[in-house]
Amino acid sequence: GENVEQHPSTLSVQEGDSAVIKCTYSDSASNYFPWYKQELGKRPQLIIDIRSNVGEKKDQRIAVTLNKTAKHFSLHITETQPEDSAVYFCAATLSQGTYKYIFGTGTRLKVLA
Amino acid sequence: DGGITQSPKYLFRKEGQNVTLSCEQNLNHDAMYWYRQDPGQGLRLIYYSQIVNDFQKGDIAEGYSVSREKKESFPLTVTSAQKNPTAFYLCASSGFPPETSTYGNTIYFGEGSWLTVV
Numbered sequence: 386g387e388n389v390e391q392h393p394s395t396l397s398v399q400e401g402d403s404a405v406i407k408c409t410y411s412d413s414a415s416n417y418f419p420w421y422k423q424e425l426g427k428r429p430q431l432i433i434d435i436r437s438n439v440g441e442k443k444d445q446r447i448a449v450t451l452n453k454t455a456k457h458f459s460l461h462i463t464e465t466q467p468e469d470s471a472v473y474f475c476a477a478t479l480s481q482g483t484y485k486y487i488f489g490t491g492t493r494l495k496v497l498a
Numbered sequence: 499d500g501g502i503t504q505s506p507k508y509l510f511r512k513e514g515q516n517v518t519l520s521c522e523q524n525l526n527h528d529a530m531y532w533y534r535q536d537p538g539q540g541l542r543l544i545y546y547s548q549i550v551n552d553f554q555k556g557d558i559a560e561g562y563s564v565s566r567e568k569k570e571s572f573p574l575t576v577t578s579a580q581k582n583p584t585a586f587y588l589c590a591s592s593g594f595p596p597e598t599s600t601y602g603n604t605i606y607f608g609e610g611s612w613l614t615v616v
Contacts, residue, residue, distance in 0.1 A: 419604055428588060428607040429541070474541065476605070484529035484548050484592055486605055490540040 387412050389477050391489030398465050399497050406492045408475035409457040415477040418458045420449060423472045423491075432473075433460070465496045501525040504589050504608035510616045511576065511583060519574045519611045521589035530572035531590040531605070534558060541588065547572055576613060587611045 388411040398404050410418075416437040421429035435442045435449045435458065442449050446465075451458040462469055475489040502523045511517045523530065532544040543556030547566040561580025566572055572591075576583045588610045593603030 417604075426586075428610050431604060431606070434604060484594070485543075485546065486531075486592075488541045 387479060387485075387487050389475060389487045389489045391475050391492060393492060394490065395493045395495070397495045397497060400465060400467060402465055404460075404462045404465055404469070404494055404496075406460045406473055406475070406494070407457060408459070408477075408489050409455075410477040410487070411456070412477065412479050412487075413456060415456075415479060417478040418449070418451060419476050419486075420460050421474045421476065423474065425471075429474055462494075465494075467496050467498050470494055470496045502589060502591055502606055502608035504587075504611050506611060507609065508612050508614075510614050512616055514578045516575055516577050517613065519576070519587055519589070519613070521572045521574065521608060522570055523572075523589075523591040523608075524570065525591055525593065525606065526569075527591035527593045527603070527606075528569070529592045529594075530566065531592075532556075532562070532564065532572070532574045533588040533590065535586045535588060535610075537586075544574065544587075582615075583613055584615050585613060587613060 390409045392407050419434035420432050422432045423429040433444050433447050433449050435451050446463045448461040472491045472493050474491050476486045479485050505520045529548050531546040533541040542558050544562050545553050545564045547553035553564050553566050563575045589608040590605050592605040
């Protein structure tokens with residue numbers, strides 16, 4: 386069935402280092418891949434997204450890459466800061482005609498000062 | 499994000515009691531969703547609706563019910579059949595096409611409701 390696998394489940398990095406979170410999706414017709422950041426006790430907030438016709442997108446210290454052939458996409462955070470500490474979720478939409486999103490299981494990122 | 503309002507923020511349920519969580523959006527989104535999140539866990543889909551008067555079960559629909567009588571509203575009832583309802587409940591909405599954050603159609607979440615069984 387439809388599935389999005391996310392790795393790692395936890396990630397600790399030193400402040401200033403880079404962090405990479407990877408997701409793999411199963412539905413080859415998926416065409417949109419958003420990433421969300423969730424701080425403790427709060428709602429997930431969209432931080433960056435990418436459509437299937439684009440291979441890479443950047444927004445300041447955050448970037449997302451997409452490999453359609455391999456069916457995986459990654460979140461890259463450079464120059465990490467303590468406020469980047471949170472849980473990050475990837476997601477993928479299913480094929481056209483449905484609004485259903487499939488979420489990954491989340492990655493808890495800790496940025497050590 | 500500010501266009502999705504959930505209430506109440508905190509709710510306590512007694513054994514055998516049904517409770518209803520409210521979700522209203524003013525984003526003119528077609529689709530609405532309910533997710534459940536247990537502490538330290540991911541998002542699990544309860545129900546979703548793509549149009550008024552229609553909705554589909556998600557992965558964990560047992561013990562829950564919904565209605566979609568208006569485009570703006572998608573209330574969730576946690577019934578007594580849900581034996582372990584203590585969790586953080588998130589309502590969300592998205593427009594068409596479901597992608598395209600540039601035009602505000604991507605999935606956005608409400609602030610969430612904390613439900614505790616007492």
